[in-house]
Amino acid sequence: MEKCPLCNNSAYYEKLNGKDTYKIECMQCGDFYITYQGILYLENNKEIKNDKYKISSYTRECKVLNKKPPFLISGDKEIFDENFYYVGIDLILKEKFPNNVLDILDRTLINLSKLSKKPGQWIEFNDETYFVLAYSENADIFKYILDSLYKKNYMEVSNLTKISVYGEFYTHARLTPEGWNRVYELEKNINKDSKKVFVAMSFAKEMDEVWERGFKEAIKELGFEPVRVDEIEHNEKICDVIIAQIKKSKFLVADFTGNRGGVYYEAGFAKGLGIPVIFTCKEGEEEYLHFDTRQYNHIIWKDIDDLKKQLKDRIEATII
Ligand SMILES: [Zn+2]
Known part of the structure; x- marks a missing residue:
């Protein structure tokens, strides 16, 4: 038993694979990962000293809500890979701790x-x-x-x-x-304050421009942050990354052009969580839509400009 770097209570340290990374289990703070450098960052940063209970609240909340134990790092970054969810200590203080x-x-x-x-x-x-x-x-x-x-x-x-x-x-x-x-x-409405918008779509080469000038621009211009999974750093376990991103999104845009199976899966997953889904499809391809999803009101777009305009209108009408 050693002392927890967040609350100073006794905690269990488990050293991971001989590296200087620890998994810490604490009665107060729940479970989290941290490196030796991370512990030093907590100790040496005077501004954080009085706010450690905020980090402790966040890690305990992760445990109570059954989320993956966070990997605390210095700075304000947030990184997903197939093994860990890395979250910056400064980001927790700035954004994760409730601010009112x-x-x-x-x-x-x-x-x-x-x-x-x-x-x-x-x-x-x-x-x-x-x-x-x-x-x-x-x-x-x-x-x-x-x-x-x-x-x-x-x-x-x-x-x-x-x-x-x-x-x-x-x-x-x-x-x-x-x-x-x-x-x-x-x-x-668990993601009501989220800015993330997950876009489920085909990764075919001919869709790159549709993504860049259509989906991405429309979503950004309304003040949201578009997320397409091939743009996030990841290795092989893509499903975990997708699920984590969808869970945090305010809404999801599902484009059925190219009739990719994953888009049905991702749209269904979001719907199951109560996250709104906007359905889109390129004109001429709607006949390939699976009958299960045909009941939804799809935006049928002619070209990129048309997609951008219709998508913005729909977001403004149904989400904002
Ligand atoms: Zn603790």
């Missing part, structure tokens, strides 16, 4: 809902490692967040109890039916 109170309340409610095996069950807070589930630095903030959820009628809380040096906090809480309903509403 309402967001903190919503995300705390989601975290706590994951700890309830069924509605009605009390969640027991028996030590201070629970604070980070409410994005809180200490017992006072934790209590404030739970009080706010109680006042919004999203949670019931137990009587206050004093625990060791950490002050007073609630030992038990549970979601009310309104709380469960709020979680349902939030999860339906």
Whole structure:
């Protein structure tokens, strides 16, 4: 047992393949990967010192939401490869940690809902490692967040109890039916603030210009970030990359020109998650569409300019 570089509690370190990379398992922070250099970055960067609980909240949230343990790196980059999800410590502080109170309340409610095996069950807070589930630095903030959820009628809380040096906090809480309903509403729109738009399409050479001047430009001009999987760094396990990207997208554009099987798969996956899908197809190729998807209102485009215009109109009408 050694000390966790995020919260200083005792944690398990597992050294990976003799390299100076560790998998750390911590009661408070959940599981994450980090290199020795990453640990030094955390230790030596004074600005991060008081914000470590924010990184701890993020890594714990990943665990509670059953996400892949993040690989913490210095800087503000985010990189996917077939083995790891690398995320910059500065990026976590800038973008991953909730930046306003309402967001903190919503995300705390989601975290706590994951700890309830069924509605009605009390969640027991028996030590201070629970604070980070409410994005809180200490017992006072934790209590404030739970009080706010109680006042919004999203949670019931137990009587206050004093625990060791950490002050007073609630030992038990549970979601009310309104709380469960709020979680349902939030999860339906889980990517509502995302800027990513996944484009599922053929990678045939003749589609390169359609991508560059059509899809990419239309999406960018509306302030979104187009993602096409062959532009992301990856090796062989392309499916994991695709799934991870679709899960984070605000919506997906599926172009059936060339009738590529993967596009049906990707569109279906997004629909299953409740992520909106815009269907497109080049004029003359719509007769090849599979009958399962013909029911959807496809944008039938004549040329690149036509595609760009129609796609922008559709996004403005149905997404923004
Ligand atoms: Zn920790």
